[in-house]
Each structure stands twice: as C-alpha cells, then as structure tokens.
Amino acid sequence: MIDPTQMQANIVIAGVGGQGVILAGNILSDVCLAYGLDVKKAEVHGMAQRGGSVSAQIRFGSEVHGALIEKGRLDFAVAFEWAEALRWMPLLSPEGTAFVSTQEVIPPIALRDRVAGRVDYPLELVHHPRIRAIDAPSLAKEAGNVKTAGVVLLGALSMELSFSYEAWIEAITRRVPGKVVDVNLRAFGYGRRGKKSVAPYSARMPEPLVRKAWLHLEESWCKGCGICVNVCPERIWVLNERDVVETVSAERCTGCGLCEKLCPDLAIDVLTDLGSQALGHEGGNVLWQSN
Amino acid sequence: MAIELVSGNEACARGAIAAGCNFFGGYPISPSSEIAETLAKLLPERQGIFIQMEDEMASVGSVLGASLGGAKAMTATSGPGFTLMQEHLGYATLAEIPCVVVDVMRVGPSTGVPTAPSQGDVMQARWGSHGDREVAVLAPASVKEIYDMTVNAFNIAERLRTPVVLMFDEVLAHMREGVELFQPSVEELWSRPRPVDHPSSTFQPYSPNSEGVALMPNFGDGYHFHVTGLMHNEKGFPTTHPETIRQLMARLKRKMEPLPLWLPAEHYRLKDAEVAVVAYGITARVAKEAVDRLRDQGILAGVYRPRILWPVGRSDLIETLGKFQSIVVAEMNQGQWVEVVERYLPNSVRVLLQSKLGGEPMTTEEILDGCREFVKKGVRAL
Amino acid sequence: MNPGKELLRQEMMPHILCPGCGHGIVLNTLVRVLATRFSSMDQVALVAGIGCSSRIVGYIDAYTLHTTHGRALSFATGLKLSRPELTVIVITGDGDGLGIGGNHLIHAARRNLDLTCILFNNETYGMTGGQLAPTTVPHAFTTTTPYGNKEPSFDAAALLKACGATFVARGQAYRPDLLEELLNRAIAHRGFSFVDVMTDCTEYFGRKNALGGGSDLLFSQTRADEEIARDLDEWPRLRHPDGFPLREILPMGVLHEVSRPTLEEMMGLAGYEAREE
Numbered sequence: 001m002i003d004p005t006q007m008q009a010n011i012v013i014a015g016v017g018g019q020g021v022i023l024a025g026n027i028l029s030d031v032c033l034a035y036g037l038d039v040k041k042a043e044v045h046g047m048a049q050r051g052g053s054v055s056a057q058i059r060f061g062s063e064v065h066g067a068l069i070e071k072g073r074l075d076f077a078v079a080f081e082w083a084e085a086l087r088w089m090p091l092l093s094p095e096g097t098a099f100v101s102t103q104e105v106i107p108p109i110a111l112r113d114r115v116a117g118r119v120d121y122p123l124e125l126v127h128h129p130r131i132r133a134i135d136a137p138s139l140a141k142e143a144g145n146v147k148t149a150g151v152v153l154l155g156a157l158s159m160e161l162s163f164s165y166e167a168w169i170e171a172i173t174r175r176v177p178g179k180v181v182d183v184n185l186r187a188f189g190y191g192r193r194g195k196k197s198v199a200p201y202s203a204r205m206p207e208p209l210v211r212k213a214w215l216h217l218e219e220s221w222c223k224g225c226g227i228c229v230n231v232c233p234e235r236i237w238v239l240n241e242r243d244v245v246e247t248v249s250a251e252r253c254t255g256c257g258l259c260e261k262l263c264p265d266l267a268i269d270v271l272t273d274l275g276s277q278a279l280g281h282e283g284g285n286v287l288w289q290s291n
Numbered sequence: 292m293a294i295e296l297v298s299g300n301e302a303c304a305r306g307a308i309a310a311g312c313n314f315f316g317g318y319p320i321s322p323s324s325e326i327a328e329t330l331a332k333l334l335p336e337r338q339g340i341f342i343q344m345e346d347e348m349a350s351v352g353s354v355l356g357a358s359l360g361g362a363k364a365m366t367a368t369s370g371p372g373f374t375l376m377q378e379h380l381g382y383a384t385l386a387e388i389p390c391v392v393v394d395v396m397r398v399g400p401s402t403g404v405p406t407a408p409s410q411g412d413v414m415q416a417r418w419g420s421h422g423d424r425e426v427a428v429l430a431p432a433s434v435k436e437i438y439d440m441t442v443n444a445f446n447i448a449e450r451l452r453t454p455v456v457l458m459f460d461e462v463l464a465h466m467r468e469g470v471e472l473f474q475p476s477v478e479e480l481w482s483r484p485r486p487v488d489h490p491s492s493t494f495q496p497y498s499p500n501s502e503g504v505a506l507m508p509n510f511g512d513g514y515h516f517h518v519t520g521l522m523h524n525e526k527g528f529p530t531t532h533p534e535t536i537r538q539l540m541a542r543l544k545r546k547m548e549p550l551p552l553w554l555p556a557e558h559y560r561l562k563d564a565e566v567a568v569v570a571y572g573i574t575a576r577v578a579k580e581a582v583d584r585l586r587d588q589g590i591l592a593g594v595y596r597p598r599i600l601w602p603v604g605r606s607d608l609i610e611t612l613g614k615f616q617s618i619v620v621a622e623m624n625q626g627q628w629v630e631v632v633e634r635y636l637p638n639s640v641r642v643l644l645q646s647k648l649g650g651e652p653m654t655t656e657e658i659l660d661g662c663r664e665f666v667k668k669g670v671r672a673l
Numbered sequence: 674m675n676p677g678k679e680l681l682r683q684e685m686m687p688h689i690l691c692p693g694c695g696h697g698i699v700l701n702t703l704v705r706v707l708a709t710r711f712s713s714m715d716q717v718a719l720v721a722g723i724g725c726s727s728r729i730v731g732y733i734d735a736y737t738l739h740t741t742h743g744r745a746l747s748f749a750t751g752l753k754l755s756r757p758e759l760t761v762i763v764i765t766g767d768g769d770g771l772g773i774g775g776n777h778l779i780h781a782a783r784r785n786l787d788l789t790c791i792l793f794n795n796e797t798y799g800m801t802g803g804q805l806a807p808t809t810v811p812h813a814f815t816t817t818t819p820y821g822n823k824e825p826s827f828d829a830a831a832l833l834k835a836c837g838a839t840f841v842a843r844g845q846a847y848r849p850d851l852l853e854e855l856l857n858r859a860i861a862h863r864g865f866s867f868v869d870v871m872t873d874c875t876e877y878f879g880r881k882n883a884l885g886g887g888s889d890l891l892f893s894q895t896r897a898d899e900e901i902a903r904d905l906d907e908w909p910r911l912r913h914p915d916g917f918p919l920r921e922i923l924p925m926g927v928l929h930e931v932s933r934p935t936l937e938e939m940m941g942l943a944g945y946e947a948r949e950e
Contacts, residue, residue: 018892216674218686220687221686221687222687223687223691223692223693224692225692225693225694225875225886225887225888226692226693226886226887226888227693227887227888227891229888230888230892231888231891260674260675260701261675261698261701261702261705261849261850262698262701262846262847262849262891263697263698263701264690264692264693264694264695264696264697264698264700264701264887265687265688265690265692265697266675266678266681266686266688266697266700266701266704267687269674269675269678270674271674313755314751314754314755316747316750316751335940338943340754340755340940340942342750342751342754344747344750344780345747345776345777345780346776348741348743348744348747348777349744349746349747349750349776349777349780350747351747352740352741352744352746352747352748352750352751352777353747353748353750353751353754354751355740355748355751356720356738356747356748356749356750356751356752356753356755357751357752357754357755358751358755359736359738359748359751359752360751360752360753360754360755360756360759361755361756362751362755364751364755378741379741379744382740382741509756510718510736510738510752510756510759511715511716511718511736511756511758511759513715515714515715515734515735515736515737516736516737517682517730517731517737517738517739518737518738518739519731519738519739520739520740520741521739526684528682528684528685528731529731
C-alpha cells in the first residue's frame, strides 16, 4: 500500500435520496482531510428525502483542481443502489472498481414510461470484472440497522485505500449520531470483511432513452412547489427567483414524464410523440425542443 | 271521477304523482311517514324511484341530485327532520334546484310530541337555513287542498327553480275527507325552463330569463355546467365579487315576487266584516266556523286565510286588512305569523294573538274567546 | 402529455390548491383517466362535498356538482338513480367523507349503487386550517391537537370493505401510474367502488408536524421502504422527537373486489345497461 498522504483518487458515491450518500461522502472526506489531503467534493441532490438520484463526487490528492470526474478517470464507484451504479459505469477507469449494493430501490413513481420492466441485468455488467456486488442491506440489518448499508459499502471501499482503520473509525464516530455509532462501526466492519457478498440476479433497468421530447410549461399555473425540481432524474428543472420553475440543460430530458404526472398544478406537459404537433392548450411557451 | 275517502298524507302522495313526481328520497318520521309509504308503493309502479335514505340530510341530498338529473323530486318529514334539512334547503335556494319538501308539523321543540299537531315550524320554514334567503311556503287547510297544493308546489318549484315547502300538521295529515281528486292537464303542469337549441359552448347556467330564472338543462343533456353552494357568477363558477353577489341575491328574491299572486289568500266573509280572524292551515277551518257563529249572533266577522305563508302577499294583506281596527290572529304556536300581520299593518290596527299550545288543535270556542277579548276591551263592533 | 388537460376549465385555472398539494396530483391523474376512458364528458358527472378535495370538480368540464359538507354521496345517489346511464364519480376528502359524511359513506357502500367514490386522504381538514381529522395519525399535531392527537385513526379501506363496498382500493399521489390503474378499475367496476388516495397537506399538516414542503411530503409516501419498515422499530417514526408515524403502513392496490347485483339492477332501472365503462 502506498503512503496515504500521497494517495490520490477519484471516487463517486451514488444512491437515491435518503440512503445516506452525503453522509458517506462526508466520512470519506473527513478521512482524507485527516491525512492533510486536498479534497474536492461535488454533490448532486435535491431536497428529496427519497426518490431522486443523489451523488457525491470526491476527488482527493495532494492537490486537486477540478471538482468533477472525467470519463475513464473514475477509480472507485460506491453505489448504494443497483440502477444508480449504471449511471457511473461509463466513467469507470479500466482499472477501477465499483462497489455495488444489491439493494433495489424501485424508481418510485411513474417510471412505467421510463422503465422497460423487470429485466435481467446485462451479463457484461453482472460479470464485470471490476464490480463487487455486496448484499449491503442484509449485512446492515445484521449489524443492527438497515440504514447503515452505506457504511457497509464504505467498509468495502476502505480495504482498497491505504487509510488506517482508526482514521475511518474516528470519522464515522464524529459524523453519525451518538446513539447509532456502535451499529455503524459494526456495519463498517462487516463491509471490510466483505462478508456475504452475493452476485445480483436481476434489477430494473432503464431502457435506452433516445427520444425526442418537448417540454411545455404553463408558467401562470406553476406555484413553485419544487416537486418537479426534486423528482426529475436528470435535474433539468430549477426554481427561478420568481419561484417559478424553468429548465436548465433541458437537452437532457428523456421524456420520462415524471414531472408532468407529479405536477400538482398541471403546469407541465411532456410531449414525446413525434407526430404530435398539438400542444395541450395555448398561452404557454415551448421551452425546449430536442433535435 | 268518484269521491274517495282519503287522508291528508295520502292526498299529498297522490298529488305528487299527479304532478309528475318521479323521485322520492325520504326518512321515516311521525307524523309524515304515510307519505313515504304511499309513494314507496306508487312510484315503482310508474317507473319512478323511491329510496329510503339514511337520514334527512341525505333525503334532501338525494332529492336535489335527482332533480339535477331531471326528476321531479320530493321528500317529506316532520319538525326534527325538517331542522336537519335546512342546510340543503339553503343550498337548493342558492343553486336553484327545484324540489318539494313536505313538513307535517308536530309539537316541538325537540322530539316534543311526535303524534300531536302544531304550527310551530312557520318561522323555521322562513329562517331555518343560515344566510338570507327568500322561501316558498304553502299552507293547505284541507285534504283536497293538500292534493292541489302538492301539484302547485311542484309547479312553483319547477318554474322558479326553487325549493318549495308544503306545511300542514298532524291532524290534517291523518284526517280523512271525501274528496274528488282531479288529474291536472298537461298544460296545468309546469316544468322548468330548459335550454332549446342553445349551443352548449356558450350556454350560461345562471343567466336569467325575463322571469329572473335561469334555463336549466339536466345533467346528462350535453350541457356541462357547475353547480355549487358558493356564491357564483352567471357561468356558475365561484365568485367573491360583491356586485355579482348582490345581483344574484336580488334576483333570487325578485323571482319569488309573483308567488303570492299565483296562490292568493282566501277571503272568507271579509267584504262587510268588522273583525277579521287571520288563520292558516287546520286553524283556518275552525276560524271559519267561529266566524259563522259570530255572524249568527249578528257580529260581522270574516277570515283571512293565507295559502302561501312565505313570501308574504304584502299588498293584498295591507289592502284587505289595513282597514280593520280589530284582528285576531289564531295560530297553534306562541305567535309566529302574527309578527307578519303586526309588521305590515298600520298602528291603527289592533292585533290580538290567539295562541294554542299543548298538542291539541285549536277549537272554535277558543277563537271566539279571542274575539271576545275585543268585546271586553270595548272595541267597536264587538 | 396529459390528454386530460383538454378537460380542464381553462378560465378556472390555476386552481386554488396550495403549492405542492397532493390533491393536485390526484386531479392530474383523474383528468388523465377521464380523458383516456371516455370519448366525451357527456355521460360523466362529478359530485363533491366541501373541502380542498371537493373543490377540484370545478376544474373539470363535465357535469359538476359541488354540494354541502359531507353529503356528496347523497346527491350522487339521487342523481345516479334518476340518470342510471351516467357515470357518477364522487370526490370527497377524509373529513368530508369519513367525518361529517361518514353515515352517507357507509350506507352508500351498503347499497352498492354503481358509484365511484374517490377519497382524498390527507389526514387533516385543510380548507379550515389544518384541524384534527378522523384519519389523523395518533400523536400528530394539528391546530386542534396542540398536545398531539390522542385518538386512533380510521382505516378507510377496511371500513368500506366491512360496509359492503364491492371494490376497495388504496393508492397514493406519489404513484400516479398505480393510481391511474386503480381509478380505471374503480370506474369500470359495476357497483360501489371506493379508492382511498393518500395525499398530502403541505401547508397545514406538513408545517405543523415539521415534515417539510411539497416534495418532502410526497417522497415520504414512498413504499419502497415498506418491507424494510416492517422490520424496523424506528420507522416510520420520523421527524418529531416524541415520534409518531408519519404515515401508517397501509396496504396499497386493489384490496377487495367482489361482484354482487347493483342497486340499479335490483331496482330494474331502465337505461342502466347503457352506462359507459
């Protein structure tokens, strides 16, 4: 193992809201800081308790400039959920490792339009030499609290890094609530031992999303609740200074329709039918049109 | 048509059928239950609907729902049930849904005496529902009149799109009289104003005609519209706009104005009378008998009997009774309609209330007692 | 896009519901169902009581009837009996349907008239300012339970099944696709169908109980945790230090479905067979 003060790595921690992605990222960052390393951590999350993608990109080393990890430069992916792992596989370097929980958080809401259904995991992913599937929920439950699944994965990750066990323990103890320190330390230990790892058998997979989509917002109906902001898997909606939503990077829209179906104000239309020229009603603006 | 021996409640049910009633939603209560029982038998034979609901609120609710579907709908009840119905009567007034509610009055307040008559609901019928509203209340005085007025009640309800209350009492309800019940002709049966050839896109459900009544399509006719108990504009949509509300309230009152002309008060031996007895419903019957007896004694008396208690036929009341110096108002309550008489007649008219409580009907002798009060006080002509 | 938007009364929009209100999502789903199910609204009547939930009928261009508090089902009963060919859908809330209108609800279920009743269950009285409802979970704070709710709450679906409803389902605003399917099946069902829809009151219930905004409440409805939750003592005791279940763990989906003659059939009503499904 190399000298921990000389380590550098690009790591992503990914999951869905409520799984503790941010907490895990903080623990890792603390450990790095304890060794005097320069750490850059970029988070993507909404206010979602649950349901939306959450990720933390962590880059550390003696000196780190850019905050985001580039394609092929990802050393370790830690995915708290199967499908979330997929998003990061293209970034993984040929030598990289992904620690993937076998937990499925079925994309909660109206993903019928987005998800083809229950399909087998692509074989190349299941047998990907750099993926380590870990039954984190079971280990966490055994440790005493299913919510510690993320710490189990951190345990697995810790075996690949040259930071000391004590540094991890200290960071975990500082970061988690006092009442659950013991449970978390136990979970961390299970993760380090790599106990009971299993290969995944199946999961829900997003179908390839190459689709023409129009977004249409009836601005005067929007009350700015922010549900679309938090529910969009691609994070294309933001609230502007008038508390009305607008799009950023709308070209990422996959036409899944979540925002439309969950908009309490019926202000959003997502059109994916190429033949349809008719918008639902007049008075709004076509915000963006792909291709 | 032959003369039949019919009770008041039966006559009411038969009148409803004659008027084309095809929906009854009710809840049992003494002394009105025979109306429901009779219609439970008669309606299904005529492709009508009878349903016994779970309470009186539901009864009027079902009636209003049926009416929106196009049915001629009614319910019947007595005091405690009438109290529970008040909210829906206010709703029917504002939403302008035709319906007929029969209140067979019994002794109250509260459970009172369920099997004894009174005239204690007169003011409840007027002011029982919250808010300010005009009401239509008919007061028949005989079995024949119950039959006829039930038909009239439907006519008024349909033409003016309003709830109409028909009030009588336990004695009339259970009294049998030999009557001939005539089937009104088609022309004599009024129906609600319906839109004809109105394009549904521009149709406004609360835009009034010259009578102040809006055209009323049925649910199911293809005209989509909104019915609400909120103050609404002519499109039927909720509003808090003060001027719109004022206009709506004024129209709802104005459209009821012709009512007293349609059912004018009965003037019994009033023309040359020097003392008048004001009485309605069952009490008017003994009032007439008392007047006859007074005339036998050489005292010129007459009876003024309003057939419609609300809205008050003010001009006829003032014109007819304003010239009297002595008026006896006979009611089986502690004085309800007497307040109308006092309110509208000039101060020169002395008004005396002859009240009857306790669950027994007013007697001729009691009305004579009332008249004699004037004699004692040295009032002219007595 | 949502074809149901064609059914909205444009001049009434935007609606009066608060930002993030779950009722809006149910409205969103309901109009989608109506638009895909029926060629026109000429055979569809929507009847509602009083409350936030009940206001939504005003936004749909059909025969809409906004009645008195709790009594929507009685109006619907009369309407359906007089026009058996209509599809009559009753919109009610938990206070409207289970509180003041509880008597009508249980009797409507017993009669098995061919109505569909959709109960928007946000566990509080929203329109009047967030008071205790018959569905408010124990210990929750409302404006009339400043020391926490001391009463147990109704399980609407279990109640309706016991009353004889022939179709009972539960959905949630959080899963519009499931809800869409449930509403479709409920409307198609011949007989009294009941759908308990879990929604959220953000402005009152959410605020009183420090549960966050519209999306926080919405996402708290997730049932992905359900299986896990059953094993956990601490879930779903969220947020409040004293701890109360944010949501009771309630089964979702079609919970009960049987076939028995409808009241229309028992009465032999002409025209009933023509009812569009």
